[in-house]
Amino acid sequence: MKNPKILVLGGGFAGLEAAIKLRKYGYPVTLISDREYMFIYPTSIWIPVGKQDFEDTKLDLHEMAKIHGFDLKIEKVNKIDIENQKIETDKSSHLYDYLFIALGMGKHYVPGLEHTLSICGKPGDSLLIKEKLENLIAKGEGVINIGFGGNPADPTATAVRGGPAFELLFNISLFLKEKGLRDKVKLNFFSPSVSPGKKMGTKAFASLDKFYERYHINTYFGKGIKEFKPDEIIFKDGTKLNSDLTVYISGGKGLKVIEESGLPLNEAGFIEINELVRVEGHRNIYAIGDAAAIIDHPWAAKQGHVAEVMADVATYNFNNSMKHIDKRKSYWEKLHIVCVMDSGDAAAFIIRTEKKEWMIMLPVVGHWMKKAWGWYYKNTKKKKMFRLPGM
Ligand SMILES: Cc1cc2nc3c(=O)[nH]c(=O)nc-3n(C[C@H](O)[C@H](O)[C@H](O)COP(=O)(O)OP(=O)(O)OC[C@H]3O[C@@H](n4cnc5c(N)ncnc54)[C@H](O)[C@@H]3O)c2cc1C
Known part of the structure; x- marks a missing residue:
């Protein structure tokens, strides 16, 4: 096929990286995103405490399209029609020969979720958290509850x-201290899990108690959530927490548009892919980033860098198959958890692979390393600096 029609759905970590790599291989590409910008989620944790500007957390997709030479459509994908190889959006429809699905993920619903805000949801939520936090500061007292949970269907x-829940907790604690209000505003961490944070590895998990103590955070673990109300959280055991601000990061689930696509999905609604990142049973479709199910590696986690690895591997394998080159890459070989857990005045640098785990505490410098990463990410995408291998 001389000039295949390639569509990339989604303009986040995975979609943008896939579009850039496909252009590097010389293919014409159309990227469809419902937002005009890519949101750099990892640095958005500082928006509520005023240490990161909302506009600076955005990467303009129009600028990206111009720099990297892909076609951009700002449209909302409503239907993935695999039978007719067609994508229907709120504005038009697009035929494809090859499809890269990078639409991210949705959230598992818990009753009353609409009364909570999430730092991992719509980008605008970060500004709403900021506003509520500022109101509490103006009032001089209150209760903030921050938590996260899973999706029972995500085995x-x-x-x-x-x-991000930990990062927000520690950063808000520091912010309140700076405002002289640390004793006046109560900061609670809650989770249905009995061991929240275990995914980061046993070393990182074991160190969390010291963090709770240092940042004066009350903890409520193993508390199944019955319902969120506008001003309280009701747990399944009948206990309650008053709340002036509730931030809850619910477990991920597949998006409705993906659930309705007829593609093979796991129990949580994520697209089943093989280690080559190709959708099972569909030779012309790849699923990358949060939208894809990570199988056979239960210790792993959906992350931005995994999304980029998947995009790199998918486009490499795609290019080789187009050029009849036998060599293939597996994203499993590059799968690991890399996390710089920021606390505003320090950071824990955590790496976890299938067999090993490392954690280094980096006072002060760790915080600035994460800040520098945000700058590096933007500027490499803008081709203003070279990309370091593996980053
Ligand atoms: C607060 C926070 C902090 C994080 N920190 C880290 C970190 O330190 N390190 C790390 O590696 N990872 C981190 N992550 C995880 C990382 O951000 C995600 O894994 C990553 O964003 C996944 O990329 P993605 O492209 O798959 O999805 P997303 O980034 O969610 O992108 C999905 C894209 O699809 C578009 N889209 C969705 N639905 C439609 C539709 N119907 N039609 C058209 N377009 C649509 C969206 O607009 C978006 O452009 C963090 C996440 C959050 C929320």
């Missing part, structure tokens, strides 16, 4: 997102 919990 390996690869779509649990706990790191």
